[in-house]
Amino acid sequence: MPAVVLGTDAFLSLARATSAKHGLPHMPVALVPHPLGGIPAEQARAKADAILDEVLRGLTSDPVAPAATSAAGPMLVEAPEDLDAFQVWAMEQEWSDGLPVLPPTEARVTKILGRRAGDELVATLMPLDGRATLHAIAVNAALAGAGPEHLPVIIAAVKALANPQFNLNAIQCTTHPCTPLLIVNGPIAARLGIASGPNALGNGHRANAVIGRAVRLTLQNVGGARPGREDRATLGHPGKFTYCLAENEAASPWEPLHVERGFAREQSTVTVCGSEPPHNVNDHGSTRGETLMAALAGTAATTGSNNIYLAGDPLVILGPEHAQTIASSGWSKAELKQRFWDAARVPLGRFSADNIARFRLTHPERFESAGPETLLPWASRPEDVMVIVAGGPGKHSAIVPTFGATRSVTERIDA
Amino acid sequence: MKVWSPFSGGQTRIGRLAPRKPSLAGLTIGVLDNSKPNAGVLLHRVAELLAARTGGSVRGWSKPSAARPAEILDDIAKDAHVVLTGSAD
Numbered sequence: 001m002p003a004v005v006l007g008t009d010a011f012l013s014l015a016r017a018t019s020a021k022h023g024l025p026h027m028p029v030a031l032v033p034h035p036l037g038g039i040p041a042e043q044a045r046a047k048a049d050a051i052l053d054e055v056l057r058g059l060t061s062d063p064v065a066p067a068a069t070s071a072a073g074p075m076l077v078e079a080p081e082d083l084d085a086f087q088v089w090a091m092e093q094e095w096s097d098g099l100p101v102l103p104p105t106e107a108r109v110t111k112i113l114g115r116r117a118g119d120e121l122v123a124t125l126m127p128l129d130g131r132a133t134l135h136a137i138a139v140n141a142a143l144a145g146a147g148p149e150h151l152p153v154i155i156a157a158v159k160a161l162a163n164p165q166f167n168l169n170a171i172q173c174t175t176h177p178c179t180p181l182l183i184v185n186g187p188i189a190a191r192l193g194i195a196s197g198p199n200a201l202g203n204g205h206r207a208n209a210v211i212g213r214a215v216r217l218t219l220q221n222v223g224g225a226r227p228g229r230e231d232r233a234t235l236g237h238p239g240k241f242t243y244c245l246a247e248n249e250a251a252s253p254w255e256p257l258h259v260e261r262g263f264a265r266e267q268s269t270v271t272v273c274g275s276e277p278p279h280n281v282n283d284h285g286s287t288r289g290e291t292l293m294a295a296l297a298g299t300a301a302t303t304g305s306n307n308i309y310l311a312g313d314p315l316v317i318l319g320p321e322h323a324q325t326i327a328s329s330g331w332s333k334a335e336l337k338q339r340f341w342d343a344a345r346v347p348l349g350r351f352s353a354d355n356i357a358r359f360r361l362t363h364p365e366r367f368e369s370a371g372p373e374t375l376l377p378w379a380s381r382p383e384d385v386m387v388i389v390a391g392g393p394g395k396h397s398a399i400v401p402t403f404g405a406t407r408s409v410t411e412r413i414d415a
Numbered sequence: 416m417k418v419w420s421p422f423s424g425g426q427t428r429i430g431r432l433a434p435r436k437p438s439l440a441g442l443t444i445g446v447l448d449n450s451k452p453n454a455g456v457l458l459h460r461v462a463e464l465l466a467a468r469t470g471g472s473v474r475g476w477s478k479p480s481a482a483r484p485a486e487i488l489d490d491i492a493k494d495a496h497v498v499l500t501g502s503a504d
Contacts, residue, residue: 001445001492002435006458007502015502024432029502037452037504044453048460055461056469059444059497060435075420095421104419131423139419170482175504221421232503310480362450362479405482 004058010034013229028058074135104142112138112148123162126169128224132158136222144214152415154214160272160411167406171274172225177237178403181275182244185258186268189246196246198392212242237277251320252389253327261410268413274406278398289329297343300399308376310404313384317398319391341382345375439469445495448477454501
């Protein structure tokens with residue numbers, strides 16, 4: 001039926017990208033000045049008068065369709081030979097993330113692909129419904145500086161990201177800073193040198209760096225989420241360059257993440273979570289699980305996280321020393337999750353009245369009858385709290401909130 | 416030097432937009448609220464003004480989260496002749 005999309009001028013590129021993806025770049029869009037949210041209702045209503053004529057036109061006269069352009073399959077293009085000039089050029093083409101990229105020459109991409117059939121389709125990636133063929137993934141891996149040995153992890157991550165329960169379209173386009181965190185389990189981590197110990201989420205580990213970056217560039221270039229355009233992140237976070245680690249299974253007193261999820265210990269997997277940066281939990285004093293729990297839960301129970309009102313499966317990364325402290329109290333992983341879920345609560349009254357009103361509007365089933373004393377949990381159920389062990393010596397752990405309207409996905413790695 | 420483009424290849428197909436009638440008189444104007452702050456306020460106000468000017472009527476739907484696609488599109492297609500909706504913030 002005839003439709004008109006209303007939006008604010010700040011979000012025109014996202015509205016256009018969404019309609020273009022559906023083959024409707026000529027869908028009428030009527031814009032009001034940004035912002036629309038966060039202003040009194042009277043001011044929002046007043047913006048309607050200015051666009052009335054435009055909306056009426058959009059509903060009563062047929063827009064002209066543009067001519068179709070088509071490009072089928074992979075494209076070879078001419079690029080500057082000089083490596084410094086290539087960087088400038090790659091930024092202009094919107095291929096890069098701002099760090100140096102390697103030219104995806106035929107030789108480099110062929111080496112990464114090996115014997116695989118380049119036209120095999122791994123997934124289609126939102127917001128563009130871009131076709132992530134093995135070839136397209138290998139080109140982005142080449143840009144990122146990854147090698148053929150990294151490709152199986154990258155492929156598995158792309159598959160996981162396209163799983164509907166991850167909600168990739170929202171993760172790619174939201175104003176929230178989230179980006180996929182890749183958690184690798186199983187023997188491939190040691191084989192490839194994917195760090196799980198000291199500074200695992202920091203610098204200094206090539207495999208972590210290039211695998212995470214290859215996935216990010218694939219999401220940007222194949223999925224079509226360009227910063228400031230389809231990707232509407234207000235501030236973003238540095239994980240959007242690369243965000244990848246392995247679980248420190250040797251240091252964990254419990255079963256690792258992939259075994260919890262039904263995979264054999266020897267089966268390598270990658271788990272994707274739409275995540276914020278980690279929030280550190282410094283606890284040098286606790287010698288028992290109960291008191292350490294206060295530090296962990298206290299860090300998680302904030303009003304700024306999406307998980308409080310959008311649920312999802314937020315993540316706790318326990319440093320090995322903290323993991324030992326908890327295990328020495330005799331708790332299983334399930335018990336740890338239950339105690340954490342019980343303790344990490346925010347009273348509704350800590351939110352402003354405007355926000356409480358908004359929660360009641362968008363999630364009445366949860367907030368309609370909740371009062372200021374109601375304690376809001378950080379996830380819908382204890383089982384939804386994810387726990388892994390990672391890092392090296394030191395008395396630190398981390399809380400990683402997620403986008404909320406997303407569920408993590410674990411995919412097997414075929415290497 | 417020759418390099419591969421990192422974008423996926425693929426057809427850009429252009430779809431057909433629904434044909435418009437020249438007047439909204441007697442038609443039901445649907446409003447699909449995407450739950451973003453003040454979206455409903457703006458959409459309903461535009462719809463009210465349209466209905467007053469053209470002699471149509473207004474009917475509203477909302478989807479609970481802007482982050483997920485609407486599940487009620489069939490209902491809207493059955494009961495409305497044209498629709499106003501919002502994108503993002």
